[in-house]
Amino acid sequence: MNTRAHVIFKGRVQGVWFRAHTKGKADEMEVTGWVRNNPDGSVETVFEGPEESVKAVIDWCQTSQPHAIVSAVEVQWKGFSGGFQGFDIRH
Numbered sequence: 001m002n003t004r005a006h007v008i009f010k011g012r013v014q015g016v017w018f019r020a021h022t023k024g025k026a027d028e029m030e031v032t033g034w035v036r037n038n039p040d041g042s043v044e045t046v047f048e049g050p051e052e053s054v055k056a057v058i059d060w061c062q063t064s065q066p067h068a069i070v071s072a073v074e075v076q077w078k079g080f081s082g083g084f085q086g087f088d089i090r091h
């Protein structure tokens with residue numbers, strides 16, 4: 001089943017290539033959506049795809065980012081839209 005997750009990652013998540021690594025993992029898992037830095041120092045994402053893949057990308061971002069230290073994750077599950085062609089880094 002396909003799903004959509006709107007996720008905020010907090011901690012040391014900016015200035016450590018978090019967005020680029022997230023895009024790489026999302027592309028690898030064939031998850032679509034976007035990632036961007038927020039002014040408050042958090043990183044915001046939207047992931048869409050098979051539920052297992054979306055959960056795997058969220059888990060990877062929380063535990064396996066090479067240089068980040070994630071201290072908190074906020075996830076809101078939403079309905080799948082299918083509106084993304086790929087995974088983008090937003091500025």
